[in-house]
Amino acid sequence: METVVTLTLNGEMVSARADQTLLDVIREQKIDLPTLCHMQGLSERGGCRLCVVEVQGAPRPMAACVTPVTEGMVVRTHTPELEHQRRLVVELLLAERNHVCAVCVVNGHCDLQWAAAKLGVASVRYEYLHPDLTMDASHARFVLDHNRCILCTRCVRVCDEVEGAHTWDIAGRGIKTRVITDLSRPWGDSPSCTSCGKCVQVCPTGALFEKGATVAEMTKERDFVGWIIRGRTKREWTW
Amino acid sequence: MTSSNGKIRLATVWLGGCSGCHMSFLDLNEKLIDLAGRAELVYSPIADAKVFPEGVDVTLVEGAVANDDHVELAHQLRARSRIVVSFGDCAVTGNVTALRNRLGLDDVLTAVYHEGPGQAPRGDDEHVMPTLLPKVLPLHQVVPVDAYIPGCPPEPERIWAAVAALLDGKPVELPVAMRTFGA
Ligand code: SF4
Ligand code: SF4
Ligand code: SF4
Ligand code: FES
Numbered sequence: 001m002e003t004v005v006t007l008t009l010n011g012e013m014v015s016a017r018a019d020q021t022l023l024d025v026i027r028e029q030k031i032d033l034p035t036l037c038h039m040q041g042l043s044e045r046g047g048c049r050l051c052v053v054e055v056q057g058a059p060r061p062m063a064a065c066v067t068p069v070t071e072g073m074v075v076r077t078h079t080p081e082l083e084h085q086r087r088l089v090v091e092l093l094l095a096e097r098n099h100v101c102a103v104c105v106v107n108g109h110c111d112l113q114w115a116a117a118k119l120g121v122a123s124v125r126y127e128y129l130h131p132d133l134t135m136d137a138s139h140a141r142f143v144l145d146h147n148r149c150i151l152c153t154r155c156v157r158v159c160d161e162v163e164g165a166h167t168w169d170i171a172g173r174g175i176k177t178r179v180i181t182d183l184s185r186p187w188g189d190s191p192s193c194t195s196c197g198k199c200v201q202v203c204p205t206g207a208l209f210e211k212g213a214t215v216a217e218m219t220k221e222r223d224f225v226g227w228i229i230r231g232r233t234k235r236e237w238t239w
Numbered sequence: 240m241t242s243s244n245g246k247i248r249l250a251t252v253w254l255g256g257c258s259g260c261h262m263s264f265l266d267l268n269e270k271l272i273d274l275a276g277r278a279e280l281v282y283s284p285i286a287d288a289k290v291f292p293e294g295v296d297v298t299l300v301e302g303a304v305a306n307d308d309h310v311e312l313a314h315q316l317r318a319r320s321r322i323v324v325s326f327g328d329c330a331v332t333g334n335v336t337a338l339r340n341r342l343g344l345d346d347v348l349t350a351v352y353h354e355g356p357g358q359a360p361r362g363d364d365e366h367v368m369p370t371l372l373p374k375v376l377p378l379h380q381v382v383p384v385d386a387y388i389p390g391c392p393p394e395p396e397r398i399w400a401a402v403a404a405l406l407d408g409k410p411v412e413l414p415v416a417m418r419t420f421g422a
Contacts, residue, residue, distance in 0.1 A: 094332075101421020102328055102335060102391030108422035117418040122387040123331055123379050130340035130374070216422065 007073035022064035022075060023051055031077055034086060034115050036093075036204055037152040038065045041225035042161055045153050049089050050115065053077045061085060083119065090116045095126040096175070097133065098147040104206040107216040111204035112150060129175075136181075138188030141211055142200050144179070149207035151177055155199035162228055167193040179207075198224070242279050247406060248296045249274075250282040251326070252316055254309045255336040255375060256302025260327035261285065263392035264299070270399055277406050293319050297405050299326040299388075303336040304376045306369035317382035322405060326398075328391040328420055330378045335391070337375040344373055386411035389420045 003018035009029060016025045021044070026033050036048040046066035053064045056074035061082060076082070093099075093112060101107050133146040156168040156179065167190050171180045182190040200208040201220050209218045224239070231237040242248050253261060261284060267274065281295060282288045291312065298320040304313055317323055328334035339347045348371075378384055388401045388411070397417045404411050 098338075098341065099420075100332075100334055100338060101419070104421060108419070113419050113421060116420065117415050120418065122389070122418070123325065123377065123384070127380070128333060128337065128340070128377075130337065132341045 005069050005071040005073075007069055007071070007075060009075050010077055016069045018069065020069050022053060022055075022062070022067045022069055022073075025069055026053070026064055026075075026077060033064060033077055034118065035065060036111055036115060036150065037154065039154050039158070039202055039222070039225060041229040042154065042157040042202075045157070048093075048150070048152055050086055052082055052085055054079055054082060087119050087121050090119055090121050091124045091126055093150050094121070094124050095128050096131075097149065098130060103215055104148065105209045105213045105215065105218040106148075106206040106220070109216070109219045110206060131175075136187050137211070138186035139190075139193070139195070139211075140188065141195055142187070142197065143209055143211055144181075144187055145207050145209070146178060147207075148205045149179055150205055151179070152204055153179075154202040154204065155179060155208060158198045158202045158225065162225060163194060163196050163198050165192045165194050165196075168199060244279070246277060246279040248281045248292075248294060249278040250280070250291065250295045250298040250316065250320065251284070252282070252291070252298060252300045252302075252312065253284045254300060254302030254312065254330065254378070255305030256327060256329040257335070258284070258301070259392040260301035260329075263327075263390075263395055264398055266395045267399055268395070270395070274402065274406075291315050291319055295320040297322045297324065297402075299324045299402075300330050300378055301326050303329045303333045304372065304378060304381045305336055306371050308369035310372070310381060313378060313381045322385045323378075323382065324386045324388060324401065324405070324411070325378045325384045326388050327393055328389055331387050331389050332420060333375050333377045337377075340374045344371055347371075388413070389418060391421055 004015050005018050006013060006015050009025065014025060014029060023033065023038060034050045036050050037045045038051065044065045046063045049063055051064040052061035054076040055062050094116065101113050104110065135146065136144040153170065156170060159168045160166040167181050169180055171178050171184055181187040182192055187193065200210060201222060202225065206218065227239045251261065251264065280286045281292050298316050300323060304310055325331045329336045386401065388397055390397055397413060400413055400417060401411045
C-alpha cells in the first residue's frame with residue numbers, strides 16, 4: 001500500500017504520496033509555481049532555483065522539484081522574499097548571456113521571457129555581461145545558439161533519458177559552462193545524434209531551434225515527452 | 240501638475256534607438272487627440288524645442304545610452320522631470336543598440352567604417368561626433384528610472400496603458416501580457 005503523508009501548503013492541509021516531490025503536490029493543488037529546468041517526464045536537475053519554496057525549519061529556501069514530501073512539512077510558496085529571489089534568478093539569467101528578445105526566434109513563445117513577465121521583472125539590476133558567444137549551425141536541420149542558453153540541461157536529459165542517444169553534455173564550469181555535442185565536436189558531425197529534434201522541442205528558450213525559423217517563428221511542442229513516458233510505463237499510447 | 244493651462248507637461252526623448260518606439264507612439268491614433276486634451280508636449284523629436292525644458296511632469300525616453308551626448312541629455316532630463324519612463328526595450332535593456340557590446344569599440348568602428356569605403360571620424364578628437372561609450376547601457380544604469388514600458392517597439396496598447404495611468408497620477412502597473420520584453 002502507498003504511504004500517505006500530510007503537509008501544510010500555504011496554510012492548507014494536503015495529503016500526498018510519500019514518493020512525490022513538493023513540486024508534484026504544488027502542481028496538483030493548482031498553485032502556479034514557476035520552473036525552468038523542470039520538465040515533466042524527465043529526471044530533475046534542481047538547477048534553475050525558480051521553484052524555491054520556504055520549508056519551516058529549513059535554513060534556506062528549498063527547490064520544490066528536488067525536495068521529497070515529508071510528514072508534517074509546513075511549506076509556503078509565494079512569500080515576498082521568495083518572489084524577490086525568483087526575480088533575482090531571472091535577472092541573473094538575462095544578464096549572463098545575450099537575450100535580445102526582439103530578434104529572437106522564440107520571441108513570444110519563450111519560457112524565460114514569460115517567467116520574467118509573470119514575476120514582474122521590469123528591468124535588470126545587474127550589469128549585462130554581453131559575452132562573445134558562438135552558434136553551431138552545422139546540423140542539417142537544427143541550430144544551437146549559446147547566446148540564449150540558460151544551461152537548464154533539458155536537452156541533455158531528454159536526449160539521454162528519452163531518445164537514448166546521449167548526444168548532449170555539459171563542458172566547463174561556472175561562467176564558462178557550455179552545452180556540447182559528442183565530446184565537443186560540431187553537432188552536424190555527431191555520429192550519435194538521430195536528428196529526432198527532441199532537444200529542440202524541450203529547450204525552454206531560443207538556444208535550440210529549427211533551421212529556417214526567423215524572429216518569433218519557432219514554437220515548441222512539449223507534450224510528446226508525456227506521451228512517450230506514458231506509453232513506455234503504462235503501455236497507453238495516445239497523442 | 241505644473242502647466243499654467245492645467246495640462247500635464249509631457250516630453251519624449253530619442254536616445255540610441257531606431258525611432259520605432261516613437262512611431263508606435265504615433266500609432267496611438269485617435270488617442271493622441273485625448274492626449275492632446277490633457278497633456279502639453281513640451282519637448283520631443285516631433286516638437287520644435289531645442290533645449291530640454293525645466294519642470295516636466297512625465298518624460299518617455301526611447302533608446303539606450305550609447306554616447307556622451309546621450310549621457311548628458313539623460314542627466315538633464317532626469318534633473319528636470321518628475322517621472323522618467325524607460326520607453327521600449329532599448330531604453331529598458333539595451334536591446335538591439337547594445338548588440339555591439341560584445342565587440343570592442345575599435346572593432347565596431349573598424350567593422351562599420353574603416354573596413355568599408357572612406358574614413359569616418361571616431362568622435363573623440365574634436366568632438367565632431369558624439370563619443371561612443373565603451374558599452375551601450377540601459378537608461379536605468381545611467382540615471383534613476385521610475386517606470387518601464389517594455390517591447391520592441393511597445394504596442395500602442397502598452398503605451399496607452401502606461402500613459403493613461405501617468406495622466407491620472409497613478410503608478411504604471413501593466414498586466415502580464417503587456418510586460419514581456421521583445422513581443
Ligand atoms: S531566449 Fe527568450 S529571453 Fe532569451 S532572447 Fe530569446 S525570447 Fe528573449
Ligand atoms: S540548449 Fe536549451 S535545453 Fe539545452 S541547456 Fe541550453 S537552454 Fe537548456
Ligand atoms: S526598442 Fe525596438 S523599436 Fe524601440 S528603438 Fe529599440 S529597436 Fe527601435
Ligand atoms: S525547476 Fe526546480 S530548480 Fe529548476
